[in-house]
Each structure stands twice: as C-alpha cells, then as structure tokens.
Amino acid sequence: MAKRRRKKEEQHTDESWLIPYADLLTLLLALFVILFGMSSLDAQKFRQLASAFNATLTGGTGVLEYPYPPNEIEKTDVENADLLKMKEEEKEAERNKIKEEKNQLNEVEEKINTYIDEKNLSGKLQTTLTSEGLLITILDDILFDSGKADVRNQDIQLAKEISELLVMNPPHHVVISGHTDNVPIKNSHFDSNWHLSVMRAVNVMKILLENEQLDPKMFSAKGYGEFKPVASNDTAVGRQKNRRVEILVLPYGTNEKNRN
Template sequence: MAKGRKKQHEHEHVDESWLIPYADLLTLLLALFIVLFAMSSVDAKKFQTMSQAFNEVFQGGAGVMDYPSTTPSETMNDPKNQSQEGKLSGLGAKDQKELSEMQKKMAEYIEKNSLQNKVETTLSGEGLLLRIRDNVLFNSGVAEVREENRQAAREISRLLEMDIPRNIIISGHSDNIPIKNEQFQSNWELSAMRAVNFMKVILENKKLDPRLFSAKGYGEYQPIASNETAEGRAKNRRVEILILPQGGKENNTPPAKN
C-alpha cells in the first residue's frame, strides 16, 4: 500500500523544468519577429528606439542593434544623411561647439580675403575640413605649388593659427584618370607629393608647429563626386586640410620645445 501511495504522489507532481527553456525559446522567437518587423520599416527613429530597448533587455554590446537606420546602405549613400551623421557621430558636444566657432571665424577670414573660390569648409565627424581644389595650387600632373599661388597657400596657413594646438592632416586626392610621366608612376604618388609640398608652404608660417602636421596621399580612392563627368573629376582633384578635435585619436599635443 505504501508503494502505491508513493507512485500516486509522483504522478501528482509532474516535472515542469521543461517550462524554463520553452519560455526562453518563446522570448527569443518574439525578439526575432520584432527585429524582423523593425528591419522591414524605413522609420529610422522607430528602429533606433527598438534597438535601445533590446540592448537593455539582453544587455548586449555592439552589433546590428547599433545601426542608426534599418537600411544602412541607403543611409550611407544619401549625402544628406552622410553629412548629418558625420556631424553627430565621432564628435562630442564640446568638440562640435569649438569646431563650429572655429568654422565661423574661418568663414569670416575667407570672405575678408576673397578666398571663397579657393577654400570651402565642412564640419564632419572627424573634425573641421578645409577643401582646396587642385587647380588653385598646381598645374596638371605637377606636384610643386605654382609660384604665383604660394601667396594663396600662405593666406590659407593663417587659418590654421589656433590658440589651442590641434593635430592637422593634409591629404592629396586625384580623379581616376591614370597618370604616368617621368616623375610619377601613379595618381597615388602624385597626390602624396602634392600633400607634402603644400604642407611645406603652409609651414613657412612660423606660428605653426610642424610637430602637429602630417601628410597623406589617397590617389583616386576617396572621391567626393562621380568620375564619370569632367565636373566631378575636377571636384575629386583636391587638397584637404583636416583639423582634428581635441582629444582625437591622433591628437596628442607635443611636448614644449626646448
């Protein structure tokens, strides 16, 4: 009789441990369907809100939830989104404010010295960018700054005189038409030497610290316009000056000179 009662007692208390993994599975399936629903929408704000909620629930790190849009490729290809995202990402509020004020002062200087057709400024996620078309400084296929344009380069150098030292990167860019002459075998070499030679003229300004400057050549590999048209290729042939924010990855104030 005791054995019978024991068996009956065991039947009354069924093992329910299977409910825990089952509940977890349902939770994951629910999460999957909500994510798929969110990804099917083009409402970036809705997806961003959903992403934050899921990151909090699952305590996850960086991943697909960190995309600011449901269609990253479309966002990257939209110039408006590129510029806006660039301003909002990468720069802190303090950096944005400081660089914005610097940009305003540069705009005033550019207008005062009639440099509007030579220099334009843009605030991006990397820092404050000054863009100069190559025909302002160089003859076609030549890396040396034209003698008659060295004064323009010196005027541009005054834009870089700052109370707070910042690292500055000067980069050369070209279109995609191949170059091959006695001096240069590729657009890469030409763009690099243009950046170096322009930097040399800039650093004739003794108020600038050479230790804060570096030069790069990108050739045709960072176009800002289509190379299918003459107008687009003209925009791609350029020299850029990037002023990095304080505390940026490459921004290390050098020690004082002896």
C-alpha cells in the same frame, strides 16, 4: 546490606548529558569566531565556509546560507552607487568637452568662411564640419598646374594665409591629404596618381609649416590617389571635384593614430 547498596546507586547522578552540551558549546564558539572574522573575509571564502558548515549543520536556514555576508552586501551596494555616480560624472565631462570642442571648431570654421568671402574663393575653398573634425577642401586648380605637385608661385601666398587660420590655442592635430581623379598619369616625375597625391599633400604642408606659430609635430600628410572620390569621374565637373587637397583639423586631444 542490599538496601544500603541500592540507596548509594540512586544517589549517583548521571552526567552523560555533559558530552553533547560540550559539543554544542564548541560549535557555538566556532560560529562566533567565524562571525567575528567575517568582516575580513572576502565573498568567495565566505561562501566556501558557509557551504562547508551548512553541509555539517543541517536543518533550517541561518546566516551561513546567505551568498554574501551582510556587511559585504552593504559594501557592494555603496561601491555600485559610487561607480554609477563616477560614470555619470565622466559622461557629463565628456559631453561638456565635446560641446566645447565643437564650439571651438565652429569658431575656426567661421573665421575661414569669412576669409573665403573676403577673397571671393567660394568656388575654390570650402569648409565642412564633419564627425572627424573641420574639413577644409582646396580644389587642385587653385594651387597646382595639371599633372604637377609644386604649388604655383601665385598661390603660395594663399597657402600662407591659410596657415594663419590654422593657428589655434591649444594646437590641434592637422592631417593634409591629396586626392586625384582616375585619369592615369605616368611621366618623368610621377608613376601613379597615388604618387602625385602624396607629393601635393607634402608640398602644401611644407608651406603651411613655414608659419613658425604652427607645431610640425601636430601635422601629417598622406595621399589617396583616385581611391576616395567625392564625385563621379564620368564627367569633367566630377573629375575636377575629385582633384583636391583636404586639410582636416582634428578635435583637440585626437591624433591620427587614434582616429577610428
């Protein structure tokens, strides 16, 4: 009887191994679910999940220990390459724009210089191509009497001819500024050099805008008084250079508000 009972116990199979096997299958299933959904995970969520699983599944390195999923790395490389290419294209377009704009301003400068030579105005009218744009300088004794802001009758035609030179396609923003020397002024019309310089700029602008081909929206006027000299006020020659009206033709697409 005892022998038969012992035989039955030997025939009984130990099934305790099924528990860890089932746990392993569950973990593998969870891993494949994560890998399947990896394409829709952003990098931050992936790193969070990776950190959580690596804390649980210790020992060795695996895909969960990478900071980015493989397809995310590939996607990032492609995006970076596209971004670099886009930036290079933008830079090239900007260089071409600057070159084209410079050529256009050069053409305007040549046209004005030809006019200056024809009218023998080299000592009164000057052009300079600066980083801000094309600067046309008019010394005050060609337009104004001393201490006055009204353009002289004999010089109105000159201002009108200058307006013809400012007709451009496309139109550019133009800033007209008045400047004086540092000799104080105070009369019944003006209480300061600043006041005088502003009115001179405004009066020049009014004559220019009598040309219907010019758009008033593209023009502005300002006065600096004696505060932006181009020469020393210690000599008569220097003071004469400082008494001036400047016409600044800005590059296309630039206006007074976004000037540096």
